[in-house]
Amino acid sequence: MHAREEIRFVLNETDVAAGELRATDTLLDFLRLRRGLTGTKEGCAEGDCGACTVLVGELRDGSLRYAPVTACIRLLASLDGCHVVTVEHLSAPDGPLHPVQQAMVDHHGSQCGFCTPGIVMALAALWMETPAPTDRQVETALQGNLCRCTGYAPILRAARAAGDHGTPQDDPLVRGRAAMATRLAALRDGARVTAGPPEAPAIVPADADDLARVLEDHPRATLVAGGTDVGLWVTKELREIAPAVFVGGLDDLRRIETDADGITLGAGVSYADALGPLAGVFPHLDAYLHRIGGAQIRAMGTVGGNIANGSPIGDMPPALIALGATLTLRQGDSRRTMPLESFFIDYGTQDRRPGEFVEAIHVPCPAPAQRDAACKISKRRDEDISALAAGISVTMGGDDMIGAARLAFGGMAATPRRAPRAEAALTGRPLTPATAHAAAAALAGDFAPITDWRATAHYRMRAAQNLLHRFVLEQNGETARLAHA
Amino acid sequence: MPEGKPEYRAGRVADDAAHGPLAHDSAAKHVTGRARYTDDVALPEGTLHAYLGTAEVARGRIRAMDLSAVRAAPGVVGVLTAADIPGRNDISPTGRGDDPVFPEAEVEYHGQPVFAVVAATRDAARRAAGLARIDHEVLPHACDVDAARRAGYPLVTEPLTLARGDAAAALAQAPHRIAGRMTIGGQDHMYLEGQVAVALPGEDGDMFVHSSTQHPSEVQHMVAGVLGLPASAVTVQVRRMGGGFGGKETQMTLFCAVAALAARRWGRPVKIRPDRDQDMIATGKRHDFVADYDVGFDDDGRITGVDGTFAARCGFSADLSGPVTDRALFHADNAYFYPAVRLESRPQKTNTVSNTAFRGFGGPQGLVVAERMIEEIAYVLGRDPLDVRKANYYGDADDGRDVTPYHQTVEDNILPRLTEELERGAGYGARRKAILDHNARGGVIRRGIALTPVKFGISFTATWYNQAGALVHVYSDGSIQLNHGGTEMGQGLHVKVAQVVADAFGVGIARVKITATATDKVPNTSATAASSGSDLNGMAALDAAEQIKTRLRAFAAETWQVAPEDVRFTRAGVAVGDRIVEFDTLVRRAYKARVHLSAAGFYKTPEIHWDRASGKGRPFYYFAYGVACSEVEVDTLTGEYRVARADILHDAGRSLNPAVDRGQVEGGFVQGMGWLTSEELWWDDEGRLRTHAPSTYKIPLASDMPREFNVTLADWSENREPTIRRSKAVGEPPFMLAVSVLEAISMAVASVADYSECPRLDVPATPERVLMAVERMQRRKEAPA
DSSP, X not given: OOEESSEEEEETTEEEEEOSOOTTOBHHHIIIIISOOTTSOOSOSSSSSOXXXXXEEEEETTEEEEEEEETTTOBGGGGTTOEEEOGGGSSOTTSOOOHHHHHHHHTTOOSSOSSXXXXXXXXXXXXXXXXXXXXXXXXXXXXXXXXXXXXXXXXXXXXXXXXXXXXXXXXXXXXXXXXXXXXXXXXXXXXXXXESOTTSOEEEOSSHHHHHHHHHHOTTOEEESSOTTHHHHHHTTOOOOOSEEEOXXXXXXXXXXXXXXXXXXXXXXXXXXXXXXHHHHXXXXXXXXXXXXXXXXXXHOBHHHHHHTTOTTOSHHHHHHHTTOEEEEEETTEEEEEEHHHHEEETTEESOOXXXXXXXXXXXXXXXXXXXXXXXXXXXXXXXXXXXXXXXXXXXXXXXXXXXXXXXXXXXXXXXEEOHHHHHHHTTSBSSHHHHHHHHHHHHHHOOOXXXXXXXXXXHHHHHHHHHHHHHHHHTTOOOSOTTO | OOOOOXXXXXXXXXXXSTTSOOOOTTHHHHHHTOOOOGGGSOOOTTOEEEEEEEOSSSSEEEEEEEOHHHHHSTTEEEEEOGGGOSSOSOOOTTSOSOOOSSOSSEEOSTTOEEEEEEESSHHHHHHHXXXXXXXXXXXXXXXXXXXXXXXXXXXXXXXXXXXXXXXXXXXXXXSEEEEEEEEEOXXXXXXXXXXXEEEEEOGGGOEEEEEOOSOHHHHHHHHHHHHTOOGGGEEEEESOOSOOTTTTXXXXXXXXXXXXXXXXXHSSOEEEOOOHHHHHHHSOOBOOEEEEEEEEEOTTOOEEEXXXXXXXXXXXXXXXXXXXXXXXXXXXXXXXXXSSEEEEEEEEXXXXXXXXXXXXXXXXXXXXXXXXXXXXXHHHHTOOHHHHHHHHBOOOTTTTXXXXXXXXXXXXXXXXXXXXXXXXXXXXXHHHHHHHHHHHTOOSEEEEEEEEEEEEEESOSSGGGOEEEEEEEEOTTXXXXXXXXXXXXXXXXXXXXXXXXXXXXXXXXXXXXXXXXXXXXXXXXXXSOTTOHHHHHHHHHHHHHHHHHHHHHHHHHHHHTOOGGGEEEETTEEEETTEEEOHHHHHHHHHHTTOOOEEEEXXXXXXXXXXXXXXXXXXXXXXXXXXXXXXXXXXXTTOOEEEEEEEEEEOOBSOSOHHHHHHHHHHHHHHHHHHHTTOOOOBOTTSOBOOOSTTTSOOOOGGGSOSEEEEEEOTTOOOSSOOGXXXXXXXXXXXXXXXXXXXXXXXXXXXXXXXXXXXXXXXXXXXXXXXXXXXXXXXXXXXXX
């Protein structure tokens, strides 16, 4: 096993080897304070406004893929082997503007200009893969970018027009992709990296087996996958996280296997990578997954991390619990598998032992008569934290009665939880408004939600009950939700 | 989202002349990351960083502050408290002495800064700030207007009453009468660039401050005040802000004062930048209001009398609450004639952060109540609210329905024409009928449509603020440098003023160098606020340019022996009689002939006057108008909604830059939508603001935009007053066009009870509030008649 003491990546055109770092160092501070690259802005330092969006290129299965990333919560140690592209690198100082930049100028897409570098980078990421996007694709690409001035209309006009100013093949980044892939491949030496002060190290294991060994030495280490939650512990709560183990780049935790049994997601699979395969089997998850974070958060955040953090308002658990997902945890070489709902013990407490890590999530294939829905309610449709989230799955029996029901809710209790009373009220009954009514009434016995800034207890309960009505209406062919809800 | 119609006539003017749709002067810098903001200023070696330590109680007497752990923290140089202020410990913009940098005895809101820590790095200062131990005697607090009133809290400033006619008698005699209450939420500015300042100490105790501010002169005076210096010792500069919206009209002074105090104390440059949470907790917001209204009307829906009380949550100090609540009253009529009226403001003190300016400056909160009253009337009479609106529009001298509650005559009303054009262009009638049919079929998804007007008064109501200065230099090579008192926060002010100057000299815009706003170039400036930026500074810059032109004209006339009036500055060069002289050539010769090529320009708005004591005058030079028609879909199971379409026809007079103005309309509308829908400020029982970052405070995203969004400027409109090139101010008025969205949601909700009652949807109409209103309507429908 190789070992290294420096995180290595390419910043624009420059090789970076960072040994003197702390686990809590963010990419944004590195860019602005240590490299003077002030084009990348800090708007919120919590991954919500997108002003700090940069591109991070990574080798995946031999090819180089770029994704938009919020530099404010992207920890420096997670960048080993990556190519970081900032707005300064998008066009040469004396060359023509990047087509997205030119379109933004021509269509008056900037006013105060502070969100603009982030928006340009988010659109550049879209444009590299989708040079002629639909409006829906543009909006989706901008779910993680706030603009307070323009009302977005001119930005959308610019995004539509970027193709008029060049093709991706004219983009130096696209043209240089093969050469950069070679350069990055040379950085991937299969080494474990241990950087920073010995008493507070940032560790990047070589692979999942190595991770198991690292955790035996550091059983209480902070595991950082996408960092979309841990990043906030750092930037908002000023928490120390070392020793920290960075697992987001481990390919063997990013495998997705689909077979007759179902889908198995490695714990490090990002929302963005999970989206296609999951929605392929469960079409109802397409819109649902598109309401998790923005493009940046979906590119960084992982399904496994969303579960392992045990948040009462994580979006994945309700949807996956309803589908009967199981969780596999690993410690050393031993593994155990449990129903996903069993993992959540209480607020802030999960069934994960010191030295153990979430390895995979398995979602069984749906039964032929299984009917599923997933719903999220929030103040703002996109890039908002759930007031409540619901996963609903019923399997019809041969007699046109509900044979089995699985309901799971987030935001209704201290953990994501099933609703046994409401499930019982559904089981053995026909899929009718009266049944929904009975289940809704029973739901009041399943949960006693709280009031906070996202919603009152009353609203949470009433909306959760109404989602059962929505489910039945939709199963009976009625329109009962807004488009893309 | 189909493309909106092109809103300016292509080819009408040269691209870079006044009235041309030029790009923002910094557009290329914005998109490449090369535009420098205050946070990007390169810091001198040895710069220190300050961070604020805040109170953890909503109200309490400070018994002791133990800052020893703060001082001992790694990297810390020292701390600053109220005791370390050599000058005046007050940054009240109205000089009331109620707004300390740091409180000396009593904390008045949760999160109030009570000290600053200064350290070698921002990270060190930020970590150290959390180590303070402050011992408070906790006092009872009151965070909202009702609680504060019950607790006997005072008003933060003198209230205003506007009255005309006998409102009580009119109400008593009205054929119909409805009284109600509307709660209207506040709004955080959520400028993408937060507060930030860098103070650089100079010789003689002088101080230079880089600040993200809409009001450099205010910073100058406040910094001078806390340091105990004359204003002449302080220079403040801002090249651009990453958004302001009113949040940097007074709220930056705290940060500038702390940076300057620390810079003075340690003799080193000091930078301060709060994190987003502290920025949102410790700076003021749009005032939330509770409005009680009582409206009388006849069978035709014509208003006969109005009585309204507007209580505002002002926070612990006055800040700008006086003029903000005044402006709420000035717009409580919106576009409607009230034959008899009495309006009263209650600027209520509360234990919350001191609320401040925000785009519209109280106007939106007044206006939305006028629209609620229209809605109430429409539901009582079973009429289309648009008919009620039209029936109440201001009239003219002939019908005598042209006087506002503040006794100013409305002389420039173009709303009937705007309304008629938009009603036709947006197909309002047919769409409303289709929506009524859709809703009549029942179902979960209900739809609504509303067409609402805006009339907005232009001028600072503090009359002396309506002045501006500019400085124009023509260098001997023919290049031009432009400076004026206005600040650039994204609204395109600099490019508009540069267009005016380029056009005056007949030169291309590229020749005009735009420079940072600085108090040592143009003194005694007003805030860039009240939509006044281009009205005031455009005229001042034009005055400066005309002074130089007069000298050049005299020189050319003498040189080439023509009459001065035969010297004209044209796009082809300077026409001197029959000959064309290159501008550069003329300037070079003029310089050698010792012609003065620099001028300070000045402007003050004519005609306006205001007597607050009597509530009478002409506070506004003119009005800007607009109309919007919005259509929504509402999910009656969850209260979620989306805006299907919005059509806007807005009056920017003869627009100085239609591309920039269109941007103000689109952006203002969406920001207004945010205020009315998803942006909710939420305090807990301890008085803590719990929505203090974009993770918890939700401004609109791209996907919240209307699915179809058509924005048109009324290209036939010209300001009847001689403003800069007959344009109209455009910064604030479009914000209130978003009221059409609120009213459309309200209609969809009302459909649940067959429009038998006004849903009284309060602001912000979050999905939760919408669902609660749906449930009220359902209960009404189910209740036995």
